[in-house]
Amino acid sequence: MEHDVLLTRQDGSKKHFRIYGRTKPHIGDIVTLPIDGYLIKARIGEIHGVASPRADLADQFDAAEMGT
Numbered sequence: 001m002e003h004d005v006l007l008t009r010q011d012g013s014k015k016h017f018r019i020y021g022r023t024k025p026h027i028g029d030i031v032t033l034p035i036d037g038y039l040i041k042a043r044i045g046e047i048h049g050v051a052s053p054r055a056d057l058a059d060q061f062d063a064a065e066m067g068t
Helices: none
Strands: 002-008 014-020 030-035 038-049 058-065
Touching: 002 030, 002 038
Parallel strands: 002 058
Antiparallel strands: 002 014, 030 038, 038 058
């Protein structure tokens, strides 16, 4: 199980992650990602699938950093 997450930070910058060994998230799920030694919470906002928007077929998930 592997998938990609494209995180959009609050400052507008973007960071790409390859996630291994975790279940694939769904729209609205909150994920925790390691950035510069800190754990950042982000909400999944959009799913990009190969043939379908279904999460089990997706290769990339867009996420936005949640405010603190």
